[in-house]
């Protein structure tokens with residue numbers, strides 16, 4: 263009886279079989295990559311077990327078209343598959359995430375996108391085949407197995423013969439239609455050009471027995487004859503179709519953008535070209551080639567636990583680790599790519615990596631190189647840098663905050679924040695260069711969105727003075743700024759700080775003091791109602807049209823309080839100790855203040871209580887914080903309306 267595919271695999275298969283995807287030719291690339299992976303595995307296994315089985319030159323991937331049988335066969339002498347592996351690897355779609363992604367985004371993505379995005383490996387062969395046979399014999403086993411499937415109605419597995427370990431995949435091509443000539447895939451020139459296009463860098467020979475013509479040898483005598491015409495005959499000869507030089511070992515000047523892009527997309531399962539390619543070949547005490555890519559969009563699983571940080575690690579052309587975290591600092595986790603070094607031992611284990619001097623030294627240089635390239639992009643290609651920063655700037659901010667700010671010097675000139683005056687990103691340097699002479703601090707404001715921040719009463723004095731303010735909307739922003747403290751000797755200051763550090767004349771200071779003194783009764787009365795909710799109540803210097811706002815003293819800002827409370831709530835920590843020092847500022851020029859003052863003078867405690875609590879709640883709302891008792895708040899407003 264036929265075995266059934268797991269249900270997700272079945273659906274994916276249906277999708278492949280009915281696909282109208284225009285790029286069906288990628289199936290060959292997928293099968294060749296699998297064959298190459300299988301040889302890698304075998305080579306690595308034999309080398310690490312100290313076996314001297316096959317020499318490196320004995321490995322090959324062989325393509326055999328058969329026009330009469332209408333089949334295309336791809337065969338390798340790699341690690342092979344056991345019966346269980348055939349079932350598990352070909353009967354189910356790998357946990358690569360591609361299919362999960364499709365389900366979650368059903369409405370937005372159509373099938374064509376999915377195939378283009380992920381390639382989806384082995385199953386892509388069903389786009390061109392009506393039937394597929396896989397004969398495989400695992401390394402170290404005597405028994406081979408045949409896996410057969412004609413598509414989504416299931417597959418069969420039975421015992422089979424194969425003289426040695428490896429895998430042979432035979433595709434029974436579909437009938438040609440008006441739109442698709444599947445038989446083209448049996449043409450030698452077509453196969454050759456596909457291999458060159460997609461699989462040239464594969465490090466094992468991809469061989470095809472090609473048809474060639476040559477002149478039939480004639481004797482000197484025959485040639486001298488007057489009616490001599492050379493005769494031609496066809497013969498067959500193995501030909502290696504790929505150059506086998508990994509792209510990262512080739513000269514930069516000889517690699518086209520398209521080659522880099524194709525390589526990136528194939529290798530790192532992205533469907534868009536990278537934003538930036540970084541290719542370095544270093545020789546000396548430490549030798550390595552690194553080929554790194556900055557994606558042009560955030561990987562779909564970037565913020566999930568499925569995302570694997572790190573670079574691929576090769577030792578003299580043999581891949582020894584898929585995502586080597588030690589090669590990348592965590593704040594550069596978005597970088598994809600690989601490092602190949604003859605100085606790293608083939609047998610290095612995950613545990614040894616952290617101590618390995620070579621790996622550490624390479625990691626340091628790579629970090630430096632990436633930062634250099636980013637700086638270069640910031641200076642000379644700002645448009646792309648903005649794109650980059652939109653996607654991954656938050657990581658750099660984490661980097662600036664992390665490890666007690668020890669990366670400050672490395673990162674400060676790569677950071678940007680939205681500016682209140684240009685509505686665009688600005689660097690610290692740009693900000694400082696634009697600062698008026700009397701301005702002492704670098705100001706920033708925090709909030710949910712730049713629009714909301716711009717409307718807060720705390721922004722008023724800055725608009726009036728024409729001072730630029732960084733509008734910070736990411737949770738990490740203020741933490742990073744506080745950790746870095748200053749730039750170019752200028753301290754960062756939150757615009758809600760109780761002391762804005764404006765230049766003030768003695769007269770101005772005196773006037774402010776007198777105002778507070780003159781209204782002491784009112785301020786005391788409000789503080790009396792609010793108790794510990796606020797640390798003090800004062801007459802504001804900064805408010806223009808609004809009646810009320812919060813300022814904060816040293817320590818936590820309100821935004822930080824919000825972030826930390828949310829974190830504590832998630833981790834089950836103590837939320838109550840995380841409190842900002844709230845100062846309630848009142849606008850004594852506002853109408854409401856007169857009403858409050860009258861209530862105090864009349865000794866009407868009910869009104870004083872209502873007004874004070876309302877003012878407090880308003881200040882909370884302006885900060886985007888919830889009022890403590892919404893029903894109470896609503897009742898008080900109704901009372902006022904009566």
Ligand code: ADP
Pocket residue numbers: 292296297300338340341342343351352356358382383384385428429
């Ligand atoms: P991926 O290559 O991304 O894992 P594929 O669908 O291309 O996904 O292949 C699924 C799995 O089948 C591979 O991970 C591998 O274990 C196995 N496989 C495919 N082709 C071969 C092969 N030629 N030799 C050995 N194993 C193979």
Ligand code: MG
Pocket residue numbers: 292295296383384
């Ligand atoms: Mg694959």
